[in-house]
Amino acid sequence: MMGDLVPDSLWERVEPLLPPRPPRRHQHPGRRPADDRAALTGIVFVLKTGLGWNQLPRELLGVSGVTCWRRMRDWTEAGVWPAVHEMLLAELRAAGALDLDRCAVDGSHVRALKRGDHVGPSPVDRGRPGSKHHLIVEANGIPLQVSLTGGNSNDVTQLLSLVDSIPPIRGLRGRPPHLPRELFADRGYDHDKYRRMLRARGITPRIARRGVVHGSGLGRHRWVVERGFAWLHCYKRLRTRWERRADLHLGLLQLACALICHRRLTAL
Structure with a gap:
């Protein structure tokens, strides 16, 4: 096991x-x-x-x-899970298994049965209490960063914080990159204000526009974030939020991201 x-x-x-661990007492040390x-x-x-x-x-x-x-x-x-995730990302980059030039971002709703922090009425679940996972992945679907908000938060409000929180990924000589060259997203991120902010960071936004018929071709690159969510939600504890404490549910999300990276690394 x-x-x-x-x-x-x-x-x-x-x-x-x-x-x-704290040192054990010499007298009456208690159970090991x-x-x-x-x-x-x-x-x-x-x-x-x-x-x-x-x-x-x-x-x-x-x-x-x-x-x-x-x-x-x-x-x-103690921040163990983001540290493990960052270490594994660096090893994947050193192995040539990351494509950081093109990234995709999206959000996914989960029901929160015990309420707690970062819980709100979910607009896709009849207003029931829920949370939202926000995920950004590289061109192959490997998760780079994840965050947690209430179920009623708009995806685009978390876009810049998610992008800016991507860790500098080492593994090769030179300055480690942490911002993609292109960012793909669906119509939920269609705001010119955020397009300008992305361009100011040197990122070319590839965001579908509302009111435009389907067939833009962005789905050829954006689908990997859906696969990233499928990998995350293979871990059944993440399909429904049971933790009252938001930091513990986010910790499980970060641990799942690290496990996905480790699985990819061992498959090389």
Whole structure:
């Protein structure tokens, strides 16, 4: 189980980024803490299967769901998942598996059953409480950055923050790029104000216009973001938002992005 969900190649990258544990007391040290790799296995198990934290099979993983949730909380607050994601992106670029000249962006609604931060009435789900995943991918569909907002937020309002938050991707000599040359998006991003802001950043916007018949040809390049969402939502915990805390749901999104990058890297 541990080797399947957290293979050695993934654990070797994650372990150095984990925050150090507080030193144990000499007197009355208490119970020995659970193994970090077992806790990460439990987190990935929840992410893939969609089970609740209290439903984790302790006899199979050797660690309780409460412990996995606490490690998830601590590692999310320590910024472990974006660091792992950035490291794997650099390795993919070094392997020539990233095309950063052309990117695509989109948003996807999910229902939020426990409410919490970044939750709003979803216009595509009869006003039920929901959240929205915002994703930007490179030309092959590999996720570069992801964010979380309320279900009633407009896609275009998150465009610039999503683009600006793409990390500088190392892996090759020279200044690491973090902005694409072209950005593809659907009609939900059709605002001339944001086109001007993208051009000011040196990005050529390829955004479909409202009221224009279909057949612009942009779909030949934009479809990869839909595949990126399909890869993300293969992790069942992301199809519905169960976490009240927005940072924990965003942490699961970032972990899923890192797992997608690791899967692509091992397939090379």
